Amino acid sequence: MTPDRKLEAFFAADRPSSRDYAFQIEVARRIAKRRAWMTGLALIPWALIGAVLLWALDTAAGPYVGGLADTALPVAMALTLAVAGAGAALWLTRRFSAG
Structure with missing residues (x-):
């Protein structure tokens, strides 16, 4: 060698x-x-x-600010539902995506 x-x-x-x-x-x-x-x-x-x-x-x-709570409650509920929906959509997209 x-x-x-x-x-x-x-x-x-x-x-x-x-x-x-x-x-x-x-x-x-x-x-x-x-x-x-x-x-x-x-x-x-x-x-x-x-x-x-x-x-x-x-x-x-x-x-x-007692009167403010009466008007802010529907807005807060709508924002909560929107954030929960966006979070669920993101979680489902990542859960069922390929990879």
Whole structure:
């Protein structure tokens, strides 16, 4: 065996293996999904703080803006339904999409 052949055989043993792209895509998808869940869960304390602050404002300013609540309730319900519908549509799109 010539020195060139010996070097070629030596370097051939160190060649990287082929990449599994399907595995890499699945790992990246799971990481992105976990990050999305963690981001959503991190917002829960802020939502609770906001709810407590709004409750405190409502009890403090309730007598002064009592008429405003009567007109704001239908708007708030419509916005809640719109956001819930958009969230459900997004979830269903991601749930049943290919991939």
